[in-house]
Amino acid sequence: MKTFIVSGLVIIIIIGCRMALRKLASRGDAGVADLVKYHDALYPVEKAGKWGYMNNRLEMVIKPQFMRADNFQEGFAVVAIESDPGNSPSRFLFGFIDTSGRTIAAIKYHKVAGFSQGLAMVMKDEKYGYINEKGIEIIPxxxxxxxxFSEGLAVVKTGGKNGYIDQ
Incomplete structure (x- = not known):
């Protein structure tokens, strides 16, 4: 009899959770069902073709305004806006925001990589360099x-030859 009651409760809980997730999905909160609950984490969420960030309480913390929004890494996320086709060789321009939504690196780069060891690789006009967590180009x-960067070193190419630079 205990097994029957426990099994019944489990089924009721599962059905209730599925119904709640369907309700969230029908509101247009894409990706909500896939959220992994981390304290104070922010998750990229698409709404009406734009990306923003939602916390684990399902509150929109950074309003949808980007064409692309990556996960936060070392406290920063890569975001993109559409570029002006006449003035840019790429479809998107990239930059970084912090968890409050403040732009820390202008959304002007043609290519970026997430922060690693406090620096992020950026590229504009076919030239690569590095910015720090304040958005300052510290390696031109x-x-x-x-x-x-990995273990304090990064591979770079200059004059057709590859080499290492340190931080």
């Missing part, structure tokens, strides 16, 4: 290619 845009 001068390389033909570049990778993210």
């Amino acid at each position: 845009l001068q390389y033909e290619d570049a990778s993210s």
Whole structure:
């Protein structure tokens, strides 16, 4: 009899959870069913073709305004807006925001990589460099290619040759 009651309760709970998730999905909160609950985490959410960020209490913290929004890494997220086709070689321009939605690196780069060891690789006009967490280009845009930092080093290409730079 205990098994029957416990099984019945489990089924009721599962059905209730599925109904709640369907209700959220029908509101247009895309991706809500896939949220992994982390304290104070923000999740990219698409609404009406624009991306913003929602917390684990399902509150929209950063309003949908971006064409692309990546997960936060080291406290920052890559975001993109559509570029002006006449003035940019790429469809999107990229930059970084913090968890409050404040732009820390202008949304002007043609390519970026997330922060690694306090620096992020950025590219504009076919030249690569690095910005710090304040959005300041601390290693100028001068390389033909570049990778993210790992263990204090990054691979860069200049003059057709690859080499390492340190932080």
